[in-house]
Amino acid sequence: MNTEKVDVLIIGAGPSGCVSAAYLAKKGYRVTILEKSKFPRYTIGESLIPRCMDNFEEAGLLEDLQQQNYQKKHGAKFIRNGVVGAFDFAEKFGEGWDWTWQVPRDDFDLVLAESCQKKGVEILFETEVTAVDFSAEEEVTISYCAKTISERITARFIIDASGNGRVLAKQLGLEAEAKVSSHSSIFTQVKDIDRENFKHQNTITFDILEQEVWMWYIPFSNGNTSLGVVAPTDWLAKFSEDNETAFRQILSLSPEFKEQFEKIKFNFAPIQIKNIAKNVTQLCGDRFVLTGNSAEFLDPVFSSGVSFATESGLLAAKLINKELQGEQVNWQKDYVDYMNAGIEVFSTYVKEWYIGNLQEIILHQQPNLEIKKQLCAVLAGYVWNQENPFVKKHHRIVKNVAKLISLEKSL
Numbered sequence: 436m437n438t439e440k441v442d443v444l445i446i447g448a449g450p451s452g453c454v455s456a457a458y459l460a461k462k463g464y465r466v467t468i469l470e471k472s473k474f475p476r477y478t479i480g481e482s483l484i485p486r487c488m489d490n491f492e493e494a495g496l497l498e499d500l501q502q503q504n505y506q507k508k509h510g511a512k513f514i515r516n517g518v519v520g521a522f523d524f525a526e527k528f529g530e531g532w533d534w535t536w537q538v539p540r541d542d543f544d545l546v547l548a549e550s551c552q553k554k555g556v557e558i559l560f561e562t563e564v565t566a567v568d569f570s571a572e573e574e575v576t577i578s579y580c581a582k583t584i585s586e587r588i589t590a591r592f593i594i595d596a597s598g599n600g601r602v603l604a605k606q607l608g609l610e611a612e613a614k615v616s617s618h619s620s621i622f623t624q625v626k627d628i629d630r631e632n633f634k635h636q637n638t639i640t641f642d643i644l645e646q647e648v649w650m651w652y653i654p655f656s657n658g659n660t661s662l663g664v665v666a667p668t669d670w671l672a673k674f675s676e677d678n679e680t681a682f683r684q685i686l687s688l689s690p691e692f693k694e695q696f697e698k699i700k701f702n703f704a705p706i707q708i709k710n711i712a713k714n715v716t717q718l719c720g721d722r723f724v725l726t727g728n729s730a731e732f733l734d735p736v737f738s739s740g741v742s743f744a745t746e747s748g749l750l751a752a753k754l755i756n757k758e759l760q761g762e763q764v765n766w767q768k769d770y771v772d773y774m775n776a777g778i779e780v781f782s783t784y785v786k787e788w789y790i791g792n793l794q795e796i797i798l799h800q801q802p803n804l805e806i807k808k809q810l811c812a813v814l815a816g817y818v819w820n821q822e823n824p825f826v827k828k829h830h831r832i833v834k835n836v837a838k839l840i841s842l843e844k845s846l
Contacts, residue, residue: 438576438587438588438589439467439586439587439588439589440574440588440589440590441465441466441467441557441588441589441590441591442459442464442465442466442590442591442592442759443455443456443459443464443465443466443467443590443591443592443593443594443755444466444467444468444469444575444577444588444590444592444593444594445466445467445468445469445593445594445596446468446469446564446593446594446595446596446597446600446602446603446729447468447469447470447471447595447596447597447598447600447602447727447729448468448470448472448474448544448547448548448551448558448560449478449544449547449596449598449727449744450487450543450544450547450727450741450744450745450748451596451598451726451727451728451729451744451745451747451748452468452470452594452596452597452726452727452748453468453494453496453544453547453548453550453551453748454490454491454494454496454744454745454748454749454752455494455594455596455726455748455749455751455752456468456551456554456556456752457494457495457496457550457551457554457556458493458494458495458749458752458753458756459752459755459756460551460554460555460556461494461495461554462756464756464759466555466556466557467556467557467558467559467588467590468548468551468556468557468558468559469559469562469563469564469577469579470548470558470559470560470561470562471561471562471563471564471597471600472560472561473560473561474541474544474545474548474560475541475542475544475545476541476544477540477541477703477706478540478541478544478598479540479620479622479663479706479708479735480540480735480738480740480741481537481538481539481540481543481653481655481661482508482537482639482651482653482738483508483535483536483537483538483738483741483742484535484737484738484739484741484742484814484815484816485524485531485532485533485534485535485815485816485817486531486532486742486745486746486815486816486817486818487535487741487742487745487816488532488534488535489531489532490742490745490746490748490749491745493749494745494748494749494752495550495554496547496550496551499546499547499549499550499553500536500543500546500547500550503542503543503546504656505536505537505538505543505655505656506536506537506538506637506654506655506656507534507535507536507537508524508534508535508536508537508639509523509524509525509533509534510522510523510524510525510638510811511638511639511640511641511814512635512638512639512640512641513640513641513643513794513797513798514640514641514642514643514691515642515643515794515798516643516690517690518798518800519798520797520798520799522797522807522810522811522814523811524811524815526807526808526811527808527811527812527815527817528805528808528809528811528812528820528823528825529812529817529820529822529823531812531815531817532815537639537653537654537655537656538655539624539655539657539659539661542657559579559581561581561582562579562580562581562582563579563580563581564577564578564579564597564602565578565579565580565585566578566606567593567602567603567606567607567723569721569722569723571589573591574589574590574591574722575589575590575591575592575593575722575723576588576589577589577590577593591722591759592722592723592724592755592758592759593722593723593724594723594724594725594726594748594751594752594755595723595724595725595726595729595730596726596727596729596744596748597729598727598728598729598744599708599713599728600729601713601728601729602729603723603725603729604715604725604729604730607720609715609716609717609725610714610715610716611714611715611716612714613710613712613713613714617668617710617711617712618647618665618666618667618668618710618711618712618734619665619666619667619668619671619707619708619709619710619711620663620664620665620666620707620708620711620735621663621664621671621678621681621682621685621705621706621707622651622661622662622663622664622705622706623661623662623663623682623701623702623703623704623705623706624659624660624661624662624701624702624703625659625660625662625696625699625700625701625702626658626659626660626699626700626702627654627658627659627660628699629695630654630658630660633695635652635654635691636654637654638654639651639652639653639654640652640691641736642689642690642691642692643794644664644685644688644689645666645670646789646791646794647666647667647670647789648664648665648666648667648670649664649665649666649736650662650663650664650685650686650689650691650692651663651664651665651735652691652692659702662682662686662692662696663735664682664685665711665734665735665736668709668710671685671707678704678705678706678707679701679704679705681705681707682701682705683697711732711734711735712732712733712734713728713731713732714731715730715731717771718730718731718770718771718774718775719751719766719770719771724751724754724755724766724770725747726744726747726748726751727740727743727744727745727747727748728740728744730747730774731743731778733778733781733782733785734785736785736788737781737784737785737788737814739781739816742816743774743777743778743781746774746777747770747774750769750770750773750774751770754766754769754770773819776818776819777818777819779829780813780818780819780826780829781813781818783829783830783833784813784814784829784833787833787834787837791837792833792834792836792837793833793837795837795840795841796810796833796836796837796840797810799840806825806836809823809824809825810825812825812826813825813826813829
């Protein structure tokens with residue numbers, strides 16, 4: 436069996452893997468991606484947040500994405516019992532992008548992969564990693580199966596960007612309890628035939644059905660729209676075991692989306708993902724690093740998934756570049772502590788959303804505009820900006836502001 440040699444081997448050709456690959460290829464490294472699926476393929480995570488744009492730009496992927504005319508996302512709208520809370524990213528605290536995209540991930544991920552290939556990255560699709568061997572002193576040996584043919588490849592460093600595949604987490608026994616309460620989701624897409632007459636039109640919208648139950652509406656520029664629900668796993672179990680029937684039953688509960696979509700045909704049978712949140716005991720080790728969902732996933736509520744995927748993928752690539760150039764890298768400080776700082780901020784906001792405190796702030800009809808700007812920056816993904824009180828004091832500020840709003844209402 437022949438053993439090919441590369442500088443960096445990446446598992447997974449999603450946004451995290453492609454950002455890593457593009458950056459490293461730009462630095463002159465030989466990079467190979469092993470991707471289990473055949474592209475294009477459908478996946479969840481269709482709503483981006485502005486922080487992603489910084490990462491795509493630095494990795495050299497933004498130009499190819501800008502040519503696709505994806506639906507621009509300038510903010511988001513949250514609704515509960517007819518009460519609306521809206522955010523405009525142009526009115527946020529601090530610097531950063533004022534917009535991003537809503538994307539059909541089958542097309543979006545394919546564009547990212549093709550952009551990497553143009554930069555010299557080799558991508559082996561329909562290729563599954565079967566084993567990873569760290570026994571050699573300076574190399575990692577990866578065994579893989581491509582269309583029933585088994586091969587091996589050695590690399591100086593390996594990035595696990597396998598998403599829900601969680602290859603290294605499973606092989607190295609790194610799975611851990613999730614940091615936030617686990618929810619489940621059912622979702623599909625439809626052809627939005629009457630969007631111009633729909634009150635929400637091109638704006639991503641969240642309909643809050645119960646404190647821990649919400650539906651999303653994500654319109655794309657290709658005329659399709661993503662619809663989905665996130666709820667406690669036991670709440671979803673109350674409905675039909677057939678996903679299509681269950682989804683229509685839940686859709687009938689939505690005052691915002693029922694009339695527009697109750698009779699429309701689904702583009703594909705609704706897909707259910709149970710227990711969305713994921714976590715690991717360690718993010719990196721000798722000659723390996725976990726990025727994106729292969730490391731951790733919180734919850735879809737604020738669309739943080741692709742942002743953390745690209746943030747971790749870019750940072751990992753930068754640190755690998757330094758290490759391969761002979762520089763000393765403190766992976767705990769420069770990668771683990773940095774990523775955990777942002778994850779902890781977003782974890783607070785996810786928890787406070789489901790507790791209800793954050794919903795009260797978002798839906799408050801007489802908001803303090805400075806507070807709203809600071810919160811908007813968090814929702815835009817700028818969760819490492821310590822100048823923002825909603826980042827620096829995240830552990831207590833949401834609770835305190837919610838208490839003030841409650842007091843204001845009582846008076």
